[in-house]
Amino acid sequence: MTKQQAESLVKKAFAAVAHSENKHIMVKGDASPFNGDTVYWSKRESKHYDGLTAKVLIKQDHKCGYCGLRFVDGEDIHLHHIDGNHNNWKPKNLTVVHQSCHQYIHTSKRET
Numbered sequence: 001m002t003k004q005q006a007e008s009l010v011k012k013a014f015a016a017v018a019h020s021e022n023k024h025i026m027v028k029g030d031a032s033p034f035n036g037d038t039v040y041w042s043k044r045e046s047k048h049y050d051g052l053t054a055k056v057l058i059k060q061d062h063k064c065g066y067c068g069l070r071f072v073d074g075e076d077i078h079l080h081h082i083d084g085n086h087n088n089w090k091p092k093n094l095t096v097v098h099q100s101c102h103q104y105i106h107t108s109k110r111e112t
Contacts, residue, residue: 028040039062039070052079052089052091052094053077053079053096055091056079056091056094056095056096057071057077057096059091060095060096064096064097064098064101065080065095065096065097066080066095066097066098066101066102066104066105067097067098067101069098071096071098075098075099076098076099077096077097077098077099078096078097078098078099078102079094079095079096080094080095080096080097080102080105081093081094082094082095
């Protein structure tokens with residue numbers, strides 16, 4: 001096998017991934033999750049979401065609709081239907097919450 005044939009096979013086996021398919025978001029300058037800039041990190045994390053979730057995140061200033069804390073890097077963000085009706089997609093019926101807050105909301109509703 002020639003070098004050109006080998007390179008051709010490698011390119012076919014490991015095709016380049018388009019930048020748009022790579023969901024990694026570059027960290028700005030000397031930012032660190034340990035420097036206390038929770039606003040930067042919550043906004044950066046929200047870029048992983050699109051559609052309604054992203055719109056509600058912006059509307060809520062990247063804060064949980066239940067506990068009011070900001071979302072941090074790596075946390076799962078859930079879109080919650082306030083009235084419990086999953087067919088009601090009106091903006092006033094939607095809020096974004098931490099995964100743990102979402103679980104608490106639904107657990108506390110079962111107990112009452």
